[in-house]
Each structure stands twice: as C-alpha cells, then as structure tokens.
Amino acid sequence: MLRDEACGNITSDDAGREVTLAGWVRRIRNLGGINFIDLWDRTGTVQIKFDPEVSAEVVKTAEKLHIEYVIQVKGRVQKRPKEAINPKVKTGEIEVSAEELRILAECKPLPFMIEDEDATEEMRLKYRYLDLRRPTMQRNIILRHRAIKAIRDYLDEVGFVEVETPILMKSTPEGARDYLVPSRIHKGKFYALPQSPQMYKQLLMIAGYERYFQIARCFRDEDLRADRQPEFTQLDIEMSFVNERDIMTLSEGLMGYVFEDTLDIKLNIPFERITYNEAIARYGTDKPDMRYGLELIDVTDIIANGSADFIRKMKDEGAGFIAITHHRDKNPSRKELDEYERTAKDCGAGGLMQFYISPEGVKGALTRFYTDEQLKQLVEKTGSNDGDLIQIAGGEMPKILEVMGKYRSKLAQKMCLVDKSCEFKFVWITDFPLFELDEEGNITSTHHPFTSPVEEHIEMLETEPLSVVARSYDLVCNGYELGTGSIRISDSDLQRGILKLVGLSDEQIEDRFGFFLKALDYGCPPHGGIALGLDRIIMLMAGEESIRDVIAFPKTLRAVSLMSDEPSEVDEEQLKELGLIVMRDEDEE
Numbered sequence: 274m275l276r277d278e279a280c281g282n283i284t285s286d287d288a289g290r291e292v293t294l295a296g297w298v299r300r301i302r303n304l305g306g307i308n309f310i311d312l313w314d315r316t317g318t319v320q321i322k323f324d325p326e327v328s329a330e331v332v333k334t335a336e337k338l339h340i341e342y343v344i345q346v347k348g349r350v351q352k353r354p355k356e357a358i359n360p361k362v363k364t365g366e367i368e369v370s371a372e373e374l375r376i377l378a379e380c381k382p383l384p385f386m387i388e389d390e391d392a393t394e395e396m397r398l399k400y401r402y403l404d405l406r407r408p409t410m411q412r413n414i415i416l417r418h419r420a421i422k423a424i425r426d427y428l429d430e431v432g433f434v435e436v437e438t439p440i441l442m443k444s445t446p447e448g449a450r451d452y453l454v455p456s457r458i459h460k461g462k463f464y465a466l467p468q469s470p471q472m473y474k475q476l477l478m479i480a481g482y483e484r485y486f487q488i489a490r491c492f493r494d495e496d497l498r499a500d501r502q503p504e505f506t507q508l509d510i511e512m513s514f515v516n517e518r519d520i521m522t523l524s525e526g527l528m529g530y531v532f533e534d535t536l537d538i539k540l541n542i543p544f545e546r547i548t549y550n551e552a553i554a555r556y557g558t559d560k561p562d563m564r565y566g567l568e569l570i571d572v573t574d575i576i577a578n579g580s581a582d583f584i585r586k587m588k589d590e591g592a593g594f595i596a597i598t599h600h601r602d603k604n605p606s607r608k609e610l611d612e613y614e615r616t617a618k619d620c621g622a623g624g625l626m627q628f629y630i631s632p633e634g635v636k637g638a639l640t641r642f643y644t645d646e647q648l649k650q651l652v653e654k655t656g657s658n659d660g661d662l663i664q665i666a667g668g669e670m671p672k673i674l675e676v677m678g679k680y681r682s683k684l685a686q687k688m689c690l691v692d693k694s695c696e697f698k699f700v701w702i703t704d705f706p707l708f709e710l711d712e713e714g715n716i717t718s719t720h721h722p723f724t725s726p727v728e729e730h731i732e733m734l735e736t737e738p739l740s741v742v743a744r745s746y747d748l749v750c751n752g753y754e755l756g757t758g759s760i761r762i763s764d765s766d767l768q769r770g771i772l773k774l775v776g777l778s779d780e781q782i783e784d785r786f787g788f789f790l791k792a793l794d795y796g797c798p799p800h801g802g803i804a805l806g807l808d809r810i811i812m813l814m815a816g817e818e819s820i821r822d823v824i825a826f827p828k829t830l831r832a833v834s835l836m837s838d839e840p841s842e843v844d845e846e847q848l849k850e851l852g853l854i855v856m857r858d859e860d861e862e
C-alpha cells in the first residue's frame with residue numbers, strides 16, 4: 274500500500290507516530306513562511322505541516338502543490354499548539370509534520386471547487402467524478418452502500434435468497450414503454466430491458482424458492498417527469514404462502530432495521546394503515562404526507578344548501594364541497610385571504626370560500642348565504658374553534674378532493690408545518706381499486722395485471738370492474754410513494770381473464786404471456802410481494818430532494834448523460850450488423 278494510515282482516523286493518541294498518508298490536497302494555506310495543507314481521503318481530512326526546519330527539500334516540493342493534487346506524505350503526528358486546535362474537525366487536535374512528499378498526480382484547474390455547494394447541477398453532472406468527491410455526495414453514496422448492506426443482512430437472516438433475473442427479456446409492454454435491444458443473431462427481433470422483474474419473481478415462487486429478493490435495476494422509457502430516471506433501482510421482494518399482512522410486517526421489520534442500522538433512527542412500527550378510499554377522502558391523494566394534520570372534511574351537506582345563486586348552480590351540477598381548517602391568531606386581513614385564494618386557484622380550485630371563527634361568531638363575505646343554524650353545523654362538522662379559518666372549495670367529485678389535497682400540502686409549506694428535522698411518517702395505503710380508466714377511457718390495471726382482486730369481488734369482474742378492490746398496498750413516507758406490492762393471481766384462468774379485461778386479444782395474451790400462464794398451471798403456490806424504490810428511500814434517508822443526489826451516475830431529466838454523452842449515434846457498420854435503418858425526424862436533419 275502507498276499508505277499505512279487513513280487521514281480521518283488519526284487522533285491525538287497517535288501523537289509521536291510516524292505515518293504514511295495518501296490523498297488529495299483540499300486546501301492550501303501559508304502562515305508565516307510555513308505551508309499547511311488539508312490532505313483528504315474518503316475517511317476525512319488531516320492537516321499537514323511543511324516546515325523548512327524539518328526539511329527544506331520537502332518545502333520546495335510543497336510549493337508546487339495545487340488544489341486536488343494527489344500526494345503521498347510521510348511524517349510524524351504532532352499535537353497542535355493550543356491556539357491552533359480546531360474542535361469542529363475530527364482530527365483538529367493534531368497535525369502531521371511532513372518529512373517526505375511525493376506528488377502522485379497533478380490536477381488541472383477545477384471547473385468548480387470541490388467544497389462549493391453552489392456549483393450548478395449541469396457542471397456537477399458533467400464532471401460527476403469531481404462532484405462525487407464532495408463531502409455530501411460521499412456521505413450519500415456511502416449511506417446507500419450501508420443501507421443496501423443492511424437490507425442484505427436482514428433479508429438473509431430471515432431466510433431470503435437473492436436471485437438475479439435477466440436484463441435481456443421479452444418485451445411485454447404495459448404501463449411504461451420498454452427499452453428495446455435489437456438482436457444481431459436474430460435480425461428483426463428484440464429483447465427488452467426489464468421494467469421490473471415481476472414475472473420472474475413470480476416464476477421463482479412457482480420454482481419453490483419461497484422468499485426471494487433482488488436489488489434490481491429497472492428500466493422505463495417514460496417521458497421523464499420531475500425526479501424520474503430511465504433506470505432506477507428497486508428492492509424487489511416476493512414470498513410464498515403469505516397474505517397482505519405478512520408482506521407489510523416483513524417490510525416494516527426491514528425498514529425498521531435499515532433505519533436503525535444506518536441512521537440510528539427508531540421507526541414507529543407498525544406503520545399506520547389506511548385504505549385508498551380513506552386516503553383520498555382525508556388527504557385528497559394516495560400519497561399523503563402524514564407529518565401534519567390539515568385533514569379534508571366533506572361539508573357538501575351544509576355548504577351546498579347556501580342561498581347564493583352560484584351555490585345553487587353548483588349544487589344542481591352535483592358539486593361536492595371540501596373544507597380544510599387551520600388556526601389563525603388574529604382576524605385574517607383581506608390581503609391574506611386573497612393570497613390563500615390565489616394559492617387554491619393555483620391548485621385548480623375555482624375559488625375559495627373562507628369563514629373565520631371569532632368570539633363574536635362566524636365571519637366572512639359568504640356568511641349571509643347561510644342561516645345561523647347552518648353556520649353552527651359548519652363549525653361543529655369541521656371541529657373548529659375560536660381563531661380558526663375554515664376554507665372550502667367546491668367542484669366535481671372526486672376531482673375537488675385532489676385539488677384540496679394539493680392545497681393542503683401548499684398550505685403546510687406556507688405554514689412551515691413540515692418538520693424537516695428528519696421525521697419519517699410511514700403509512701400503508703391498502704385496498705386500491707383493481708382497475709382505473711386511462712386517458713382514452715379504457716380499463717387498465719391500477720398497479721399491474723398480476724395483482725389479485727379480493728376474493729369476494731371476483732364475480733364482479735365482468736359486471737362492475739371499476740368497483741373491484743385489489744389485494745394491493747403501497748408504502749408511503751412523508752408524501753412519497755416508496756413502494757408498491759400485492760398478492761398475486763395464482764390461477765391461470767383468472768389471470769387470462771384479467772389480461773382480457775385490460776384489452777389484450779387472445780393472440781396477444783398467448784404471444785406475450787403464454788409461457789407465464791403455462792407456468793401457473795404447474796403447482797403455483799399462493800404468493801405476493803412488494804417492490805421498494807431504493808433511490809427514493811435513500812433520498813429520504815439522506816435528507817435530499819432529488820434522487821439524482823443519491824445515484825452515482827444519473828441521467829438528466831431529458832435522459833442524457835452530460836458526462837459521457839449518451840445516448841449517442843452508432844457506426845453504420847453496427848447498424849448494418851443489426852439489420853437496422855434509422856429513420857430521422859425531418860426537423861433533426
């Protein structure tokens with residue numbers, strides 16, 4: 274080894290010891306003719322002193338040093354004089370007096386300073402290897418490593434087997450678009466990169482592995498929305514002979530272990546469980562942030578009976594009215610009320626009806642459209658007290674719930690209700706509808722077509738498919754969906770029926786899923802599983818706001834790498850081998 278000690282591990286106990294260190298020059302200072310540098314390696318930094326009284330030759334070499342040069346230093350650990358002690362740094366009580374110095378590599382002037390937290394993301398992604406040297410990125414990537422290790426340790430302990438599934442698989446488009454890989458040997462045929470190992474993990478249950486997991490890379494060719502990546506990592510889990518509760522309990526134990534092992538944080542287990550319908554009614558979303566209250570309250574039965582023309586009209590159109598209530602210390606000013614209304618409109622509301630509860634009674638521009646009795650009911654139903662402001666928006670159900678859900682989170686931000694000090698509020702959302710309508714009004718699976726309906730709804734599949742409840746569950750934390758899973762269909766006839774219901778022809782079913790349906794007929798145990806979004810979990814653990822900050826080499830929102838410049842064109846020769854001709858968009862030429 275070119276070194277026998279790590280920079281960050283030296284303490285005052287080492288005083289007097291001879292050490293050989295290697296690392297990067299992070300900072301350079303000259304104090305009264307003596308040069309000091311901070312030498313950095315992954316473990317931390319240590320101060321190196323180049324003293325002409327120790328070695329004039331070393332000082333001469335040290336004068337050639339620039340930021341981020343890679344050097345090897347041999348020297349003696351010394352306690353710093355009292356006035357030079359830096360209690361903020363782990364190695365702040367000591368320094369190493371250099372006796373030998375070798376420059377191992379030079380470094381060009383940097384595009385941004387390593388410790389500059391304000392470098393633009395474009396520069397950071399272009400010079401990712403420099404960005405990854407930054408303390409926060411080092412912390413994030415190492416946290417990721419430790420979390421993955423904790424996952425493996427825990428799952429191994431409780432009897433899981435890690436199995437790798439193919440990266441080149443069959444294209445079975447549903448949900449997102451597949452990334453396709455052309456076959457050279459079978460011209461005109463394609464592999465697809467997995468959107469998730471869904472069918473493989475189920476096949477592993479049929480194969481008798483009982484408890485499978487994989488840190489699985491998944492690929493989805495989506496139009497990238499905020500904070501998505503074309504490739505991302507899932508912790509993929511599948512278990513045999515289980516029901517929903519078993520998978521949820523296993524996941525809770527796992528998350529509890531990982532958070533405690535890597536962050537020393539004890540989670541509140543079991544996590545709260547609410548149904549999809551309840552989540553929508555109380556929070557207007559299936560990914561509620563449970564760190565604050567501000568629950569939605571349906572006040573249609575009171576508010577729709579107001580005497581104003583616009584309310585009557587809305588009532589005739591079947592509108593619902595949803596309230597949110599929060600405390601104000603004093604009578605809100607006109608300006609404040611207008612601001613609230615603007616925020617609500619930004620969230621999609623047509624307007625905001627506002628009632629303030631003062632000791633003299635309910636105040637507000639719209640009180641004249643309601644009787645005292647109705648206002649009393651409103652106060653009671655919303656559980657409001659003196660000093661509370663009741664805000665109500667009306668509109669088509671369930672859309673207006675979604676609007677008020679958005680308003681709820683905006684309001685929480687505005688009121689600084691979100692405790693950023695790393696509180697993790699997990700919640701399970703259960704009993705999703707099995708199907709939903711896509712933009713064209715066709716039936717699609719809410720999760721994926723392998724999700725089992727609840728037993729007692731199977732007979733409603735043909736008649737009332739949109740009312741069928743799925744045996745599925747999502748794990749949500751602080752407003753982020755962290756994972757999704759379900760008990761699977763293990764009967765080939767039912768599976769075929771569901772694939773038909775989502776619009777596949779017999780031929781398509783046979784072609785895409787024939788092998789899988791066949792496998793279901795060879796002794797398929799009841800089974801279910803979950804996939805947890807690892808990037809997002811690490812992002813939350815690291816207190817970051819973008820998954821790009823916890824992925825070593827991410828792509829941009831436009832799915833390109835700014836560092837290595839993919840996707841890129843390929844040689845004609847390569848295309849020819851694959852039997853491909855590229856059609857270019859006219860406007861590209």
Ligand code: ASP
Nearest residue numbers: 469471757758802803804
């Ligand atoms: N494979 C599913 C997904 O990626 C998750 C699951 O049901 O296990 O969304």
